[in-house]
Amino acid sequence: MTQKKIDEDNTTTFKAWANMAISKHANKIFKHEAKVIKDKDPEKLHQMRVGVRRLRSAINVFAIALDLPPMVTDKNLGKIGRTLGKLRDLDVLMAELSNNYQPQLPKKERQSLDEVLVSLHKQRKHKLQQVRQTLKGQFYLDFKQELSDWLSKPKYQPIGDFDLKFVLPDLLLPQVSLLLLHPGWLVGVKPETLKTGDEIQTTPISDTKAVEKLLDRQETTLHDLRKVAKKARYNLELFTQFYDLRYQDYLKKIEQVQEVLGEIQDAYVLRAVLEKILKAPIKRKMPELSASLANNRYQKWQQWSILQQEFLADETRRELREIICQVNNQEIQRLITEK
Numbered sequence: 001m002t003q004k005k006i007d008e009d010n011t012t013t014f015k016a017w018a019n020m021a022i023s024k025h026a027n028k029i030f031k032h033e034a035k036v037i038k039d040k041d042p043e044k045l046h047q048m049r050v051g052v053r054r055l056r057s058a059i060n061v062f063a064i065a066l067d068l069p070p071m072v073t074d075k076n077l078g079k080i081g082r083t084l085g086k087l088r089d090l091d092v093l094m095a096e097l098s099n100n101y102q103p104q105l106p107k108k109e110r111q112s113l114d115e116v117l118v119s120l121h122k123q124r125k126h127k128l129q130q131v132r133q134t135l136k137g138q139f140y141l142d143f144k145q146e147l148s149d150w151l152s153k154p155k156y157q158p159i160g161d162f163d164l165k166f167v168l169p170d171l172l173l174p175q176v177s178l179l180l181l182h183p184g185w186l187v188g189v190k191p192e193t194l195k196t197g198d199e200i201q202t203t204p205i206s207d208t209k210a211v212e213k214l215l216d217r218q219e220t221t222l223h224d225l226r227k228v229a230k231k232a233r234y235n236l237e238l239f240t241q242f243y244d245l246r247y248q249d250y251l252k253k254i255e256q257v258q259e260v261l262g263e264i265q266d267a268y269v270l271r272a273v274l275e276k277i278l279k280a281p282i283k284r285k286m287p288e289l290s291a292s293l294a295n296n297r298y299q300k301w302q303q304w305s306i307l308q309q310e311f312l313a314d315e316t317r318r319e320l321r322e323i324i325c326q327v328n329n330q331e332i333q334r335l336i337t338e339k
Contacts, residue, residue: 014167015160018062021238023151025055037132042091049088052081057234061171067155069146076143083134087127093270094120101289109286112278119277165327168239172324179232180317184225185308187218200312208298215297219268226261229254247323257307264300267293
């Protein structure tokens, strides 16, 4: 659906905005599928995977306003996304090893890494075959057909007629609450500061081994916070047009949280993959690479600590809540009158 068509239908209703978001991300998925099957450009796979993630986000956010067909569900999108994701993760991992680590390693460790890359290339062939089977299979074709049919003749729930300015704060505040209340923010926090009512303080850690020890204990918690941050970011990005620049500034900060926690997690995934293929602890088999990974995690921890302190500050949390409640009515009026 074009922007002109949306405006004619009154783009500020809940259902019109839902249609625009779903149409945009569905078209992105369909646009890239043929090239993903041909496997000529890894970027097409990345874009299709992003499209699936964004479509999942849109469907979840707008669920109460939609009457979708049986195949178009978060669960089914998750199946498609996981298949694409396994192949994409291998591409990222191999690029990281080849471009960022291999050139700086001593000869013996480069040979070990070559062994790893050979194994990963074999795995990639298998994952590519799974992606092709999925995109050519009846499950995906039925999903695509039902989604296309719905976009041609969309159906909605009665709440879809609500004006966005009426529902936006109620829609977005729960997303922000899930993010701000996540236990991952408390990793490294002094427990006594939670009881006094004073400003929450994180515990400075300047020793690499101490950081490694803490991250080993809290890996799962921080990884889950990353997923929550990513989901919150995707959901909030659906409505940037209805808020001022402060809203976009917070989106950038949430994206930074997602990225730095992702880089910490990626180092753990990389280590696990290496040890599985080499069948030996990475510290013993590839000590230089092991030290490099530990140093990278330490640097990312320092970046994370700054973001953590910022999001634990009362002023930050209060301002983010207030911004969500301050829908830009002038922008909504512009969308109503601009045709």
